[in-house]
Amino acid sequence: MDVLELESFLPYRLYRLADAVSREFSRIYKDRHGLTRPEWRTLAGLGQHGSMTATALGEQSAMHKTKVSRAVAELERRRWLTRKPDENDRRIEHLMLTGAGLAAYREMVPLAKAFEQELLAKLSAGERTAITNGLGALKEALGKD
Amino acid sequence: MDVLELESFLPYRLYRLADAVSREFSRIYKDRHGLTRPEWRTLAGLGQHGSMTATALGEQSAMHKTKVSRAVAELERRRWLTRKPDENDRRIEHLMLTGAGLAAYREMVPLAKAFEQELLAKLSAGERTAITNGLGALKEALGKD
DNA sequence: CGTAATTGGTTTCATTTGTAACCATCGAAA
DNA sequence: TTTCGATGGTTACAAATGAAACCAATTACG
Numbered sequence: 069m070d071v072l073e074l075e076s077f078l079p080y081r082l083y084r085l086a087d088a089v090s091r092e093f094s095r096i097y098k099d100r101h102g103l104t105r106p107e108w109r110t111l112a113g114l115g116q117h118g119s120m121t122a123t124a125l126g127e128q129s130a131m132h133k134t135k136v137s138r139a140v141a142e143l144e145r146r147r148w149l150t151r152k153p154d155e156n157d158r159r160i161e162h163l164m165l166t167g168a169g170l171a172a173y174r175e176m177v178p179l180a181k182a183f184e185q186e187l188l189a190k191l192s193a194g195e196r197t198a199i200t201n202g203l204g205a206l207k208e209a210l211g212k213d
Numbered sequence: 214m215d216v217l218e219l220e221s222f223l224p225y226r227l228y229r230l231a232d233a234v235s236r237e238f239s240r241i242y243k244d245r246h247g248l249t250r251p252e253w254r255t256l257a258g259l260g261q262h263g264s265m266t267a268t269a270l271g272e273q274s275a276m277h278k279t280k281v282s283r284a285v286a287e288l289e290r291r292r293w294l295t296r297k298p299d300e301n302d303r304r305i306e307h308l309m310l311t312g313a314g315l316a317a318y319r320e321m322v323p324l325a326k327a328f329e330q331e332l333l334a335k336l337s338a339g340e341r342t343a344i345t346n347g348l349g350a351l352k353e354a355l356g357k358d
Numbered sequence: 359c360g361t362a363a364t365t366g367g368t369t370t371c372a373t374t375t376g377t378a379a380c381c382a383t384c385g386a387a388a
Numbered sequence: 389t390t391t392c393g394a395t396g397g398t399t400a401c402a403a404a405t406g407a408a409a410c411c412a413a414t415t416a417c418g
Contacts, residue, residue, distance in 0.1 A: 072322045074257050074274060078329050079231075079238045081348050084275050086224075086231035088355055093224045104404075112219050123366060129219060130229050132406070137368055159366045159413050177217045184223050190354035199347030203226050206344055209335035210233055249374075268396060277376070282398055304383050304396040364415070375404070384395075 089187070096179045101172060106131055106139035108176075111165070114149060115173035119164040148172060234332070241324045246317060251276055251284035253321075256310070259294060260318035264309040293317060 074080050090105070097108040109129040113120055120128070126136045140163060143149045148169030154160035165173060188196055219225050235250070242253040254274040258265055265273070271281045285308060288294045293314030299305035310318060333341055 070319065070322045070326075071261050072257055072325055074254070074261055077325065078332065078344075079234045080254075080274075081352075082227070082231040083235050085348055085352055085355070086227040087275065089224050089351075090228050092355070106404090109219070109225075112217055116216050116219055121366080129225075130232070133367070134369085134406070135404090138404090141368090157366085157414070161367085174215065177215045180217055180222065181215075187223065187351075187354060191350050195347060195350035198343045199223075199351055202340060202344030202347040203230055205336050205340035206234075206332075207226075207230055209332060210230070210237070251374095266396080278397070279376070279399085280374095283374090286398090302384070302396085306397085360418090362415100362417085364413100366413085367411090369410070370408090372407090373405080375402100377402085378400090380397105380399070382396090382398105384393105386391100386393085388389100388391080 093180070093183055096176060096183060100176075104139065104142075106135040107142055110136065110139040110143060110163075111148065111169065111173050111176075114163060114165045115170065115177070119152075119162050121160050121162060125163070143169065238325070238328055241321060241328060245321075249284065249287075251280040252287055255281065255284040255288060255308075256293065256314065256318050256321075259308060259310045260315065260322070264297075264307050266305050266307060270308070288314065 094105065094108075097103040097105075097111075103111070109131060110125055113125045113128050117124075117128075122133065122136045122140060125131070125140075126133050131139075140149065140151075144151065146168070147166055149163055149165050151161040151163055154162060191199070239250065239253075242248040242250075242256075248256070254276060255270055258270045258273050262269075262273075267278065267281045267285060270276070270285075271278050276284075285294065285296075289296065291313070292311055294308055294310050296306040296308055299307060336344070
């Protein structure tokens with residue numbers, strides 16, 4: 069009889085780990101500011117790049133366009149970002165953080181980095197390169213088909 | 214100014230990858246049988262262990278008890294599993310697959326394994342041990358706190 | 359040109375999810 | 389034994405999500 073060992077099955081291991089890490093990390097943006105993950109990613113994308121379109125945001129952070137649309141709407145409601153219509157193409161809007169949005173971003177960045185450092189600090193140097201490289205290789209593998 | 218590089222941020226990399234792999238893998242149970250992920254995991258848990266309680270299922274496959282409850286209800290509706298009340302403790306029910314449930318499981322196991330093999334085949338031997346070990350180490354790191 | 363196909367983004371609707379409240383049963387302690 | 393806290397599991401409600409339909413503006417092309 070053929071049995072699948074769930075615990076060692078790669079898709080399951082990956083998902084479980086990502087879920088645990090993500091849940092833990094979410095405390096930084098959810099508990100402190102009541103943000104959802106799409107909202108956090110939107111903030112992070114704009115904080116990193118300054119100004120982006122909704123489409124670019126979706127591509128950078130792997131979000132469906134409806135998620136982006138809703139996240140942007142909520143951040144706008146909070147006055148954390150503003151939209152500026154494109155000069156040449158009136159379908160496009162350029163998004164950027166307001167002062168308040170930038171302030172929130174600047175407050176969270178060090179917390180995010182600290183979170184990552186704390187996690188990595190529990191690993192040996194070899195283990196750190198192992199995940200980094202392993203994840204990189206797997207990402208490449210998924211791409212080429 | 215302090216910026217967070219989202220692309221290389223561990224929680225993000227992990228989640229993105231897990232999401233992509235999981236989405237790809239879901240074709241095997243979603244497209245073929247219309248199962249949700251909790252339903253697939255329930256099937257996989259019972260197929261692997263023969264008989265389990267709902268609580269045990271939740272622990273093994275990292276699912277909230279409401280997810281388990283609903284997945285079990287749906288699989289029961291399909292007549293893919295049955296419940297047997299515990300002799301001594303009437304709160305507990307032992308779950309096990311029916312013939313139909315087992316048949317579906319046996320059909321999917323080779324597909325799941327093939328999926329994993331195909332993915333791993335795109336990596337070098339070194340990269341394969343890198344993810345395996347990296348994920349293992351990270352899981353340990355999350356546990357100890 | 360004028361029409362069709364594409365693109366950027368929003369909205370609607372059905373499904374999935376999480377939280378919390380809930381019901382029943384059990385075990386321990388008074 | 390009664391009572392209280394814990395445990396196994398379900399349900400109700402609100403929020404998050406995905407798919408598909410949609411609107412408007414733009415581009416491609418006959």
